Amino acid sequence: MPEHRMTTVGEILSFMLAGNATLTLKSVATGKHYTYKVKRAKPWSSDGANPPLRWWVNILSGPDNTADYSPLGMLKQAHQGVLSFGKTSRSCLADTAPPMAGFAWFIRAVVNEDAEKLAQVEFWHEGRCGKCNRKLTDPTSIRLGIGPVCRGDS
Ligand SMILES: [Zn+2]
Numbered sequence: 817m818p819e820h821r822m823t824t825v826g827e828i829l830s831f832m833l834a835g836n837a838t839l840t841l842k843s844v845a846t847g848k849h850y851t852y853k854v855k856r857a858k859p860w861s862s863d864g865a866n867p868p869l870r871w872w873v874n875i876l877s878g879p880d881n882t883a884d885y886s887p888l889g890m891l892k893q894a895h896q897g898v899l900s901f902g903k904t905s906r907s908c909l910a911d912t913a914p915p916m917a918g919f920a921w922f923i924r925a926v927v928n929e930d931a932e933k934l935a936q937v938e939f940w941h942e943g944r945c946g947k948c949n950r951k952l953t954d955p956t957s958i959r960l961g962i963g964p965v966c967r968g969d970s
Contacts, residue, residue: 820943820958825929829899831941833871833891838942841922842955845936850915851876851953853885868894873901875915877908881953888916891923899927 822828831837835856842849853874859867871891878884887906893899901923909916925933943958944951947966952958960967 820940822939822941823934825926825934828926828939833869838951838953840940840953840955840958841918842938842940843918843936844938848914849938849955850918851881852888852915852919854891857890866895868892868897873919875909875919876953881951888919899923 822831832839832854833856837854838851839854840849840851853872853876855872855874857870857872859870869892873888873891874885875888876884877886886908887904888909889901889903889907891899891901901920903911903916907916911917911920921933922937922939924930925937938955940955940958942951942953945957945963945966947962950963952963954964957963957967
């Protein structure tokens with residue numbers, strides 16, 4: 817039913833790696849959710865002719881879901897290689913912090929096409945408020961298509 821929830825690895829990868837994706841991962845068991853921004857990085861000048869693909873991964877860390885993002889880590893894919901996620905020197909969280917460990921876990925599940933693990937997490941793509949066109953990031957807003965301000969929750 818929810819148009820903004822994605823369930824297949826193909827859909828998830830093409831959305832997540834599209835270049836400027838905002839996505840929310842939600843634990844089915846606990847309802848806990850985190851919002852990430854996955855933005856394509858420009859090739860390094862030292863990369864040479866066949867650069868790996870890289871994406872900066874930021875985590876929503878404040879109340880403004882258009883601006884309050886902090887560096888989390890980097891997704892990387894060498895030419896025809898496997899996608900991997902790791903910390904960078906700018907990472908704002910430790911490896912064991914739930915948003916960091918959760919994203920790493922999710923990427924491994926996607927790479928391995930692990931259906932059992934993928935069933936434990938909901939993936940929501942970026943939606944926009946049907947009323948004011950601002951980005952929606954929490955699962956309820958995305959399901960309803962209206963942000964908390966526009967539906968009068970805040
Ligand atoms: Zn709105």
